[in-house]
Amino acid sequence: MSAMEKKSASVIVIGGGVTGLSAAWWLARDGVDVLVIEKGIVGWEASGRNGGGCTHYQSPLFDEEQRLWPQMDELLGYPTEYRRERVIMALTDAQLAQYQDHGDICARMGYHYETLDAKQTRELVPLAGDNVVGAVHYHFGGQANPQRSVQAYAWALQDKGGRILQHTAVSSIVTKGGRVTGVETSLGRFDCDHLVLAAGPQTGALLDTIGIYLPVAPARAEMIVTEPLPLMRIGGVDGNGLYGRQTLRGNLAYGGGPHEWLEDTGPDGRTAAGGIAARPASQLLQNLSKRLVELFPRAAHVRVIRSWAGIIENTPDGRPVIDRLDEPGNLTVATMSSVGFGLSPAAGHAIRDLVMEGRCSFTDIDKLGLDRFANLPRDWRARQGWVPPVLSDFATPARLPA
Numbered sequence: 001m002s003a004m005e006k007k008s009a010s011v012i013v014i015g016g017g018v019t020g021l022s023a024a025w026w027l028a029r030d031g032v033d034v035l036v037i038e039k040g041i042v043g044w045e046a047s048g049r050n051g052g053g054c055t056h057y058q059s060p061l062f063d064e065e066q067r068l069w070p071q072m073d074e075l076l077g078y079p080t081e082y083r084r085e086r087v088i089m090a091l092t093d094a095q096l097a098q099y100q101d102h103g104d105i106c107a108r109m110g111y112h113y114e115t116l117d118a119k120q121t122r123e124l125v126p127l128a129g130d131n132v133v134g135a136v137h138y139h140f141g142g143q144a145n146p147q148r149s150v151q152a153y154a155w156a157l158q159d160k161g162g163r164i165l166q167h168t169a170v171s172s173i174v175t176k177g178g179r180v181t182g183v184e185t186s187l188g189r190f191d192c193d194h195l196v197l198a199a200g201p202q203t204g205a206l207l208d209t210i211g212i213y214l215p216v217a218p219a220r221a222e223m224i225v226t227e228p229l230p231l232m233r234i235g236g237v238d239g240n241g242l243y244g245r246q247t248l249r250g251n252l253a254y255g256g257g258p259h260e261w262l263e264d265t266g267p268d269g270r271t272a273a274g275g276i277a278a279r280p281a282s283q284l285l286q287n288l289s290k291r292l293v294e295l296f297p298r299a300a301h302v303r304v305i306r307s308w309a310g311i312i313e314n315t316p317d318g319r320p321v322i323d324r325l326d327e328p329g330n331l332t333v334a335t336m337s338s339v340g341f342g343l344s345p346a347a348g349h350a351i352r353d354l355v356m357e358g359r360c361s362f363t364d365i366d367k368l369g370l371d372r373f374a375n376l377p378r379d380w381r382a383r384q385g386w387v388p389p390v391l392s393d394f395a396t397p398a399r400l401p402a
């Protein structure tokens with residue numbers, strides 16, 4: 001039987017997004033026999049479709065995110081196109097004050113930022129226009145290419161002996177005597193000593209197969225890509241409700257609200273009605289394009305050449321869940337609540353620590369525990385207003401949220 005046909009592993013990871021791949025790579029570096037089971041192809045969901053931002057100062061994983069990204073190309077042995085620094089442009093004085101508040105939080109943690117006036121902003125960001133009021137310039141943070149990063153994780157994992165099984169859906173988790181013994185898949189049963197569940201928006205539905213409740217709501221978000229423009233010195237420039245980056249080829253790749261809440265999905269990622277709508281909608285594309293032109297008036301002449309939608313996984317408080325459960329004690333759960341790309345190097349490290357040592361070695365992740373939702377009412381989505389729109393809400397552009 002070949003290594004790929006072996007229907008067991010010391011650690012099985014469900015989900016070949018950046019969280020699962022990074023966790024598997026960290027484990028494989030320690031010589032662990034690890035198998036990633038992915039229902040589609042690696043990175044096909046949010047992990048390959050996101051804005052590439054790596055600047056999450058609200059997270060307990062922030063220091064590790066900032067420490068690791070500048071080393072990732074070398075550690076993985078493949079390019080992620082990571083570039084350091086980030087600029088947040090303000091189109092109003094109130095926005096500038098708000099961004100400075102965020103910069104001050106980072107400064108208190110030891111990260112350097114500076115405020116730029118309008119002229120300095122236009123010098124640093126040649127596509128900015130006369131409408132810019134100023135900017136904050138982070139000398140930390142940054143952005144990487146999501147597709148290159150997914151590929152880099154996958155190749156690096158395989159280089160260390162890890163296995164990836166694509167086009168294989170996990171339908172349920174198998175337990176015996178209070179421990180996980182394996183998973184049922186479209187290719188039959190696979191056994192493991194430890195299970196890492198990193199299935200993005202489907203994490204909750206898979207946990208539900210063993211009676212554990214994890215609240216996670218899927219939402220559709222969109223990105224647009226323009227024709228290439230001359231490269232700016234800094235690739236990561238945000239503002240006007242948009243996040244994204246200039247690719248190394250020069251395209252502007254941007255996304256950012258409004259997001260559309262979707263129905264809950266089952267373990268296979270499908271809704272009761274049979275599908276999830278990860279497809280772009282023209283009204284949202286117009287909204288993104290309009291705001292991109294406001295952010296970069298000197299790019300108003302270029303055309304939008306591509307767009308796509310992706311599904312974002314959201315927990316009720318917007319923070320990831322990264323937790324090794326008490327029971328089953330050999331199950332580690334990770335769902336990243338919309339910040340999973342940037343945090344992936346650090347999240348993988350934390351998951352490796354939980355699997356190997358039972359605790360995170362480099363930071364306190366207690367507030368990422370699943371038990372914080374123990375008393376959450378099951379109708380939390382309705383209470384928070386996180387419910388799918390009535391189709392007629394999207395019938396006319398006039399009904400779109402601003």
Ligand SMILES: Cc1cc2nc3c(=O)[nH]c(=O)nc-3n(C[C@H](O)[C@H](O)[C@H](O)COP(=O)(O)OP(=O)(O)OC[C@H]3O[C@@H](n4cnc5c(N)ncnc54)[C@H](O)[C@@H]3O)c2cc1C
Pocket residue numbers: 014015016017018019020037038039040041042043044045046047048049050051052053054168169170171198199200201202203206221222223243244255267268269309310311312313334335336337338339340341342343
């Ligand atoms: C448009 C957009 C922009 C974003 N921008 C940013 C950003 O700038 N910065 C940032 O940090 N984050 C961003 N995010 C969020 C980020 O992409 C996600 O948090 C991150 O990719 C989550 O990674 P993951 O591996 O946990 O989940 P996913 O990427 O969702 O991967 C989970 C994988 O599990 C697989 N799977 C699910 N169910 C099963 C099953 N039953 N059996 C087998 N496999 C299964 C899926 O096929 C999928 O490949 C953005 C997301 C979107 C959609």
